[in-house]
Amino acid sequence: MPPGEPLASRFCERFGLSVPIASAPMALASGGRLAQAVSAAGALGFVGGGYGDPEWVERELALVDPASIGVGFIDWAIAADPRAFELALARRPRAMFLSFGDPRAFAQRARAAGCAVFYQVQSLSQLPWALEAGAEVVVAQGSEAGGHGMDTRATMSFVPEVRDWLDAHAPATLLLAAGGIADGRGLAAALALGADGALIGTRFWATAESLAPDGAKQRALAIAGDETRRSRIFDVLRRKNWPREYGFRAYRNEMHRRWEGREADLEADPAAARAEFDAAVARGDFDIANVTVGEAVGLVRDLPPAAEMVARLAREARAVLNRLTRVS
Amino acid sequence: MPPGEPLASRFCERFGLSVPIASAPMALASGGRLAQAVSAAGALGFVGGGYGDPEWVERELALVDPASIGVGFIDWAIAADPRAFELALARRPRAMFLSFGDPRAFAQRARAAGCAVFYQVQSLSQLPWALEAGAEVVVAQGSEAGGHGMDTRATMSFVPEVRDWLDAHAPATLLLAAGGIADGRGLAAALALGADGALIGTRFWATAESLAPDGAKQRALAIAGDETRRSRIFDVLRRKNWPREYGFRAYRNEMHRRWEGREADLEADPAAARAEFDAAVARGDFDIANVTVGEAVGLVRDLPPAAEMVARLAREARAVLNRLTRVS
Numbered sequence: 001m002p003p004g005e006p007l008a009s010r011f012c013e014r015f016g017l018s019v020p021i022a023s024a025p026m027a028l029a030s031g032g033r034l035a036q037a038v039s040a041a042g043a044l045g046f047v048g049g050g051y052g053d054p055e056w057v058e059r060e061l062a063l064v065d066p067a068s069i070g071v072g073f074i075d076w077a078i079a080a081d082p083r084a085f086e087l088a089l090a091r092r093p094r095a096m097f098l099s100f101g102d103p104r105a106f107a108q109r110a111r112a113a114g115c116a117v118f119y120q121v122q123s124l125s126q127l128p129w130a131l132e133a134g135a136e137v138v139v140a141q142g143s144e145a146g147g148h149g150m151d152t153r154a155t156m157s158f159v160p161e162v163r164d165w166l167d168a169h170a171p172a173t174l175l176l177a178a179g180g181i182a183d184g185r186g187l188a189a190a191l192a193l194g195a196d197g198a199l200i201g202t203r204f205w206a207t208a209e210s211l212a213p214d215g216a217k218q219r220a221l222a223i224a225g226d227e228t229r230r231s232r233i234f235d236v237l238r239r240k241n242w243p244r245e246y247g248f249r250a251y252r253n254e255m256h257r258r259w260e261g262r263e264a265d266l267e268a269d270p271a272a273a274r275a276e277f278d279a280a281v282a283r284g285d286f287d288i289a290n291v292t293v294g295e296a297v298g299l300v301r302d303l304p305p306a307a308e309m310v311a312r313l314a315r316e317a318r319a320v321l322n323r324l325t326r327v328s
Numbered sequence: 329m330p331p332g333e334p335l336a337s338r339f340c341e342r343f344g345l346s347v348p349i350a351s352a353p354m355a356l357a358s359g360g361r362l363a364q365a366v367s368a369a370g371a372l373g374f375v376g377g378g379y380g381d382p383e384w385v386e387r388e389l390a391l392v393d394p395a396s397i398g399v400g401f402i403d404w405a406i407a408a409d410p411r412a413f414e415l416a417l418a419r420r421p422r423a424m425f426l427s428f429g430d431p432r433a434f435a436q437r438a439r440a441a442g443c444a445v446f447y448q449v450q451s452l453s454q455l456p457w458a459l460e461a462g463a464e465v466v467v468a469q470g471s472e473a474g475g476h477g478m479d480t481r482a483t484m485s486f487v488p489e490v491r492d493w494l495d496a497h498a499p500a501t502l503l504l505a506a507g508g509i510a511d512g513r514g515l516a517a518a519l520a521l522g523a524d525g526a527l528i529g530t531r532f533w534a535t536a537e538s539l540a541p542d543g544a545k546q547r548a549l550a551i552a553g554d555e556t557r558r559s560r561i562f563d564v565l566r567r568k569n570w571p572r573e574y575g576f577r578a579y580r581n582e583m584h585r586r587w588e589g590r591e592a593d594l595e596a597d598p599a600a601a602r603a604e605f606d607a608a609v610a611r612g613d614f615d616i617a618n619v620t621v622g623e624a625v626g627l628v629r630d631l632p633p634a635a636e637m638v639a640r641l642a643r644e645a646r647a648v649l650n651r652l653t654r655v656s
Binding site: 143190193 | 452470472479485486507509510514516517518520521552622623626648649
């Protein structure tokens with residue numbers, strides 16, 4: 001494999017990419033500039049439609065060519081209020097990324113609009129929905145991922161087990177690995193595990209174009225991978241009523257440590273803590289406000305432009321594969 | 329890389345292996361026959377000295393050539409009763425594998441006896457002990473691993489972050505990835521992540537030579553990777569007084585589900601549950617007794633001889649790497 005060759009995969013072929021990477025549709029962080037930069041660099045960028053704020057989605061989609069990017073939504077949130085989903089669909093994005101709930105009705109709408117459907121799973125039990133939704137791409141998200149997810153499975157064995165299930169039930173369905181991938185070693189590992197590519201969150205959260213607060217990004221440079229936790233704490237503080245099965249992984253800062261093991265107390269009487277949290281968000285105090293990163297934050301040591309990050313991931317992954325086959 | 333070539337690595341060179349694999353020193357499952365079979369097949373086998381029962385260790389070490397295998401112990405258990413550790417040391421095994429506590433005093437004894445020291449970590453914070461112990465090999469164990477461990481880190485990002493730390497502090501120290509690895513895809517991924525090899529537990533637990541109960545092994549063939557959990561439940565039932573920071577991952581069977589979220593009640597009044605558990609162990613009822621497997625159990629579909637397993641892992645990993653560099 002010459003150093004300049006693309007890292008080919010079925011995912012690259014299907015979407016015309018030179019690098020088998022998609023950037024995660026991170027709510028509030030993955031805006032139009034980030035998605036467009038990722039797609040322009042040869043990967044597939046996603047706008048994070050998140051909870052479905054129509055104004056936010058409209059503003060960010062105005063910054064992109066919809067035909068070159070995807071949009072992601074939270075199923076249970078758009079079930080409650082589908083306006084932002086409908087607005088995004090009307091722009092005819094290349095792909096629609098659905099997570100955290102029953103995707104079937106939304107997937108049908110998205111496919112009818114010509115979008116490729118991505119469906120993210122955190123357990124094997126969710127795979128039948130991927131088939132019923134007609135998903136072209138399944139994203140297997142391990143527990144080490146930042147933001148919302150489950151504690152059920154870690155990436156290392158989840159990806160090959162999902163691949164085996166898809167081979168038995170829907171072999172043409174593509175598979176992306178998500179969770180814990182922030183450099184070319186992780187990308188090469190994802191391909192070795194049987195994925196057709198990697199969905200990368202934290203590493204793109206920590207780029208120049210990400211809409212995450214500058215203070216949070218600066219703080220992330222000093223956070224080790226041991227220092228994140230998954231819990232309901234920041235969801236309660238942010239007034240997000242997530243279904244019980246999902247937790248939110250973020251930096252285990254002072255505020256998180258204060259409420260660990262006392263989530264029920266926080267939920268019973270959240271007013272004072274929410275006021276403290278809101279004030280910390282306003283002044284950018286990340287001892288109290290959330291820094292939304294996964295375990296891979298320990299591999300993040302700079303805040304480059306997203307295009308440079310895509311090129312670096314590809315270059316590193318090629319070097320890893322060359323090294324392994326040279327010495328092997 | 330021709331199909332018959334060995335999967336070379338620094339770990340292979342240092343220990344004269346043809347496959348960069350060690351079998352985990354699983355207490356009660358990794359006896360002498362399993363360790364000897366793994367080493368004879370070109371990998372490095374470990375006897376699981378576990379909690380330090382001198383009779384068990386003496387019997388199992390009588391089945392092996394100590395110069396070709398290693399022995400593993402639980403630091404906090406041998407600190408309380410070092411007899412089995414001393415007995416093993418007198419046989420001069422090739423390697424001594426220490427986990428779950430301060431390894432320094434035991435490592436010094438082991439190095440003086442000519443053993444290579446392996447030290448297993450579950451968080452970055454434990455790495456300085458590896459250096460102070462003079463460990464030649466660090467094992468980075470992700471949360472998906474079966475048996476004892478921590479929830480802090482999953483394998484995918486933990487391995488490269490540990491590798492970066494070792495490169496900065498002790499670049500000659502070798503690194504094995506542990507947790508979630510049960511086939512050649514996982515072995516190839518471990519090497520891609522920067523490990524010099526893989527420590528494999530569950531997949532060798534489910535071989536012909538493993539001393540795990542036959543009924544437990546048969547049950548494992550039907551367990552999906554989603555169906556394991558880490559908790560204190562089976563430690564309380566087995567009267568094992570583990571430090572609070574460690575949990576035990578096993579099949580989430582009926583007994584486990586019954587006590588989830590009620591661990592404090594179980595610890596406060598364990599007598600009846602222990603009697604029920606003991607009776608289930610005696611009759612081989614694995615709805616109640618523990619089946620000690622990690623998330624990778626979902627990739628286990630047969631119970632081959634250990635030597636066949638070593639050969640299969642190597643063959644599969646070579647095929648994965650050949651595929652990636654052919655299409656890449």
